[in-house]
Amino acid sequence: MEWMYMHMPISGVDILWPGLVLIGFSVGCIGGFFGMGGAWMVTPGLNILGFPMAFAIGTDIAHMAGKSMISTMRHAKFGNVDYKLGIAMIIGTMLGIEVGAQLIMWLERIGQVGPVVRWVYVVLLALIAWLVFYDYAKAVKADKQAAQTGGESKGGINWAPALHKIKIPPMMEFKEAGITCSMWLPMIVAFFTGILAGFLGIGGGLIRMPALVYLIGAPTHVAVGTDLFEVMISGLYGAFTYSLKGRIEMVAVFVMLTGAAIGAQIGVVATKYAKGYGIRILFGCAVLCCLVSVVLKEFKFNDLAAVVVLTSIGVISLYIIKIMVSGAINEVREKKAGGAQAAAH
Amino acid sequence: MFRHWMWRGGLLAVLTLLPSLAWAAGGGGATDIVVVADTRQLAGANFYFSELYNDNITVFAVWAVVLTTACGAVLGVVMDFIMKRTGIDLTKRSIVEH
Numbered sequence: 078m079e080w081m082y083m084h085m086p087i088s089g090v091d092i093l094w095p096g097l098v099l100i101g102f103s104v105g106c107i108g109g110f111f112g113m114g115g116a117w118m119v120t121p122g123l124n125i126l127g128f129p130m131a132f133a134i135g136t137d138i139a140h141m142a143g144k145s146m147i148s149t150m151r152h153a154k155f156g157n158v159d160y161k162l163g164i165a166m167i168i169g170t171m172l173g174i175e176v177g178a179q180l181i182m183w184l185e186r187i188g189q190v191g192p193v194v195r196w197v198y199v200v201l202l203a204l205i206a207w208l209v210f211y212d213y214a215k216a217v218k219a220d221k222q223a224a225q226t227g228g229e230s231k232g233g234i235n236w237a238p239a240l241h242k243i244k245i246p247p248m249m250e251f252k253e254a255g256i257t258c259s260m261w262l263p264m265i266v267a268f269f270t271g272i273l274a275g276f277l278g279i280g281g282g283l284i285r286m287p288a289l290v291y292l293i294g295a296p297t298h299v300a301v302g303t304d305l306f307e308v309m310i311s312g313l314y315g316a317f318t319y320s321l322k323g324r325i326e327m328v329a330v331f332v333m334l335t336g337a338a339i340g341a342q343i344g345v346v347a348t349k350y351a352k353g354y355g356i357r358i359l360f361g362c363a364v365l366c367c368l369v370s371v372v373l374k375e376f377k378f379n380d381l382a383a384v385v386v387l388t389s390i391g392v393i394s395l396y397i398i399k400i401m402v403s404g405a406i407n408e409v410r411e412k413k414a415g416g417a418q419a420a421a422h
Numbered sequence: 423m424f425r426h427w428m429w430r431g432g433l434l435a436v437l438t439l440l441p442s443l444a445w446a447a448g449g450g451g452a453t454d455i456v457v458v459a460d461t462r463q464l465a466g467a468n469f470y471f472s473e474l475y476n477d478n479i480t481v482f483a484v485w486a487v488v489l490t491t492a493c494g495a496v497l498g499v500v501m502d503f504i505m506k507r508t509g510i511d512l513t514k515r516s517i518v519e520h
Contacts, residue, residue: 086468087459087475131457139490146494147501154502155515298515309494316490320483323457327471327486331493338497342505349515409509 085326088132094332096126101140101336106394108337109148109344110351111360112301113282114141114308117367118390121383123329132326135319139330141280142312144337149305151345157302159253159295165260166267166303167310170281173271174311180276195375198277202368205287208234209361212291213354233354237294254295254303266292280315282308283364290357297353340394343401350404363393 083094100122104115116137123133152158184190216233223230237256245259270288274281282304289300319325348356366389373382459472474482505512 086472143490143494147498150498317483317487320486338501342501405510
């Protein structure tokens with residue numbers, strides 16, 4: 078079975094390469110579907126395969142950049158990427174990450190960094206999960222009421238229209254997202270999500286995707302695509318800085334990307350067959366899994382946390398594959414039926 | 423041979439003692455430890471990039487970004503070529519929010 082192990086030239090460890098392909102594939106699937114990098118899933122996976130933690134993080138970030146590029150290319154074909162919105166947000170994100178990093182350094186100086194970061198992370202994840210599920214419940218209730226009264230459904234949580242009323246120039250139109258608002262709105266939202274990302278030391282997709290939906294008012298599909306564009310840029314920056322620190326294993330990045338290339342196609346194409354709220358609910362479940370794993374880690378149940386992460390990766394990616402395959406089969410079948418009908422006439 | 427394994431084991435021991443570098447925990451301090459790649463048994467591209475890693479980390483970092491971008495772009499184009507042949511319409515979606 079020696080052929081199943083690949084020597085990593087920099088870290089000097091031998092790694093089971095099919096494991097790398099599988100991690101890349103699963104996280105490609107999930108990332109393409111939700112619009113996030115998925116660092117919380119990849120890092121423990123790489124660590125279990127035998128990567129030293131320092132290399133796992135850097136390798137994960139570089140892989141995240143390449144994978145997001147593949148997903149962004151696919152999402153762009155569906156019209157799910159608003160580049161203008163993405164670029165407006167990148168500025169805010171970068172500034173925010175820097176402020177978040179400074180906050181971390183201040184906490185380090187007063188010796189409170191570990192517990193504060195972890196509990197802020199837990200509270201934030203709980204809030205995001207609550208927001209997603211509450212929004213869904215509210216939307217279902219509003220739909221039922223609308224069906225009874227015959228009126229129009231008010232939908233779920235919608236904070237964006239109120240924020241769009243702030244008309245500080247310059248006003249910008251974001252065509253793909255279908256919104257017109259002050260340029261400052263996405264920049265400020267990105268700044269605050271960036272602070273959280275920098276503070277928590279995460280890529281930020283987990284926070285930015287719901288922020289794009291609930292605060293900026295982007296449709297879910299566009300939020301997913303635009304967020305991936307941002308993950309790509311920040312991932313490339315992260316790959317550079319982690320390489321400078323010598324914490325990257327390029328061979329592993331390439332092996333993971335081969336799996337991610339296939340997974341990303343499945344994840345992105347699955348969004349074509351999933352309703353916006355379907356994506357949000359599944360996203361909420363992923364956030365809950367992340368929350369459970371962080372809490373378990375806090376109480377030193379590291380093995381159990383890894384089991385939770387790996388199980389959730391498996392279950393969620395299998396569900397996404399099911400959405401994609403059943404949707405694609407139906408579409409191809411309908412096309413064939415349409416073609417046969419046209420030939421009969 | 424014994425020295426080689428001692429060296430490698432030592433490197434691994436150092437690396438595995440770094441859980442505090444956990445990114446999600448807001449780690450830090452990664453720059454304090456210097457890792458040297460063992461190039462004695464490497465050849466070809468692996469040897470070239472590992473030597474670069476040891477000698478000039480800035481050029482290595484530039485290569486890492488360029489190669490990641492190139493790999494992502496090439497795989498994206500290849501997968502696009504394959505996906506076009508599946509018969510799925512990859513240019514529009516009909517489902518929206520609800």
